[in-house]
Amino acid sequence: MTPLCLMEDVRKTFRMGDDAVEVLKGIDLEIIPGEFAAIMGTSGSGKSTLMNLIGCLDVPTSGRYLLAGREVLGLQDDDLSVLRNAHIGFVFQSFYLLPYATVLENVLLPTLYRESAMDHTEERAVELLRLIGLEARMHFRPNRLSGGEQQRVAICRAMMNDPELLLADEPTGQLDSKTAAEIMNLLAKMNERGKTVIVVTHDPAIAASAKRIIRIKDGVIVDEQAG
């Protein structure tokens, strides 16, 4: 099967004044469609940088990265935006819903930047909210929802453009363990519906929900195992 993400000897170097710091030192990674993977590592291990590269928020310094068969290295900022919009749904640790928009409008946000129009956009958003049981509160502002509810809305937002890949960065970092389990269940549900899910975390309990665990340390992948 064609991999959704394919990294070959990916390196990332940051310039700090005169010093160059190599954060990723040759990553080889293959994610195939339908996978549920966790990237685990301590802070400073390079897992965030790796996530940014996978999510096309940043480009590698060298190496090859193919997302859905497309070479990412050398793409312009606008092309990266289009790529993210079409292929990737982000879930963040702090939810990051827009405070002045309603729940429904937040879910609709990615559709505002689609290249091609989508049919039945609003019905689709309402359908997603029904799936997470927040349909009744779609006209509320996000600040009237609990943390877990906000994160579920954020997952709907990530699903809205029907991307192949859900990329979740510490999605349970601000939630209690019970709510965290609910969120992981929801991500698992999305995975069952055919989405490829990658969760970035430092928490082994969270990583345990994934079918595959990729450990990263000092900029290299040190260990892979089935979850």
Next chain:
Amino acid sequence: MKRTLLNLKIAFGSLGNFKLRTALATLGVFFGTFSLVVVGNLSDSLALKTEQEIANLGNNLIIVVSGQIRRYGPNTALISRATNLTLGDAEAIANALPATSRVSPSGFKAFPVRRGNTVLKAIAVNGVTPDFGEVRNFEIAEGSPITEEDDRFQRKVALIGRTTAEKLFGEENPVGKTILIWRVPCQIIGVMAEKGSDVAGNDQDNQLFVPLKTFLRNFVNQENVNIIYVQAVSAEAIDPLRREIEALLRVRHGIRKEMKDDFTVVDLKEVTALKSQAMGLISVLGRIAAAASFLIGALGILSIMILIVNERRVEIGIRRAVGSRKRDIILQFLMESSFISVSGGIIGMAAGFLMSLAIVKVLGYPVSVSVPGLLLAFAASALSGIVAGIYPSFKATQIHPVDIIRS
């Protein structure tokens, strides 16, 4: 469209945190459009008023006054003591120059007027030809006009202005009554229609009209007139006819080349020029004030936009993450800044509109709406918002989602 509405809604929510600052920022734009609209409408009203005044004097009118007049303007009476315009001059103009349609010579002087115990000290008494009404746009409201016979037989009849009639007769109908003008008893045969004040600000309803020959013989006992009103056949004929009249009168008065005219042909455009000049100055000052206001407004909006962009770093980062391009972000914030300025601008336009209506009403000018003025005000307010938004919106594109996610 949907995107624009949602973006505006989010912008409103965000501006809600800076209500006072936003209001202050729009104040500059408010005053800018305010003064542009006021100045535009007033200039138009004045132009309209001037046109009306000139038309009020008479259509295609040329006025020949005896002697030299050096200055025109409000409160400068067009009275000359020179005594060298004659009925013969008037006849010569009428007979020799084909571009004339009517010629109406006229004399005038102030006399005391009495009716019973009511005495008016000085009322302008005009000696006029029967067709003076057509030439000078005077109409008779009641009674009958001065006829050729009245003039030929030097009948002691008079037409009375509305103001004078009210002073002498109050509510009573003056037609048929006799009044004493100076020491000449005259029968009033008609009342003039109201005409308002002339360019110089004199009440044209406070005067009397008697046949010219009656006036010359019974009131001033002389042969010369003060003014000859000449009506040209068309508006285009006015300028050439003016020069012909000057040439003709110079010959008739025996004026040699190096000598100055002993008469003046009044250019009506010059009469109203002073007012136009004053309005021109007000317009320039108003536009300078408007430009300064727009500058201040733009700076205010610039500062509020920098605040807003800072407050919404996360929003911008998220929008970038879910796929907005830099140009989408620029467009969004340019729209926000121009929306702020146009809102202030529209309120300023409305206020300026009401203000100009009020001023025009006080001055008694005709109402006129300057569409170019309104368009200019709108364009200037939109432009100042867009200009003010350029820097903050480019600042916004510098915000990268990577910086937001982990902070």
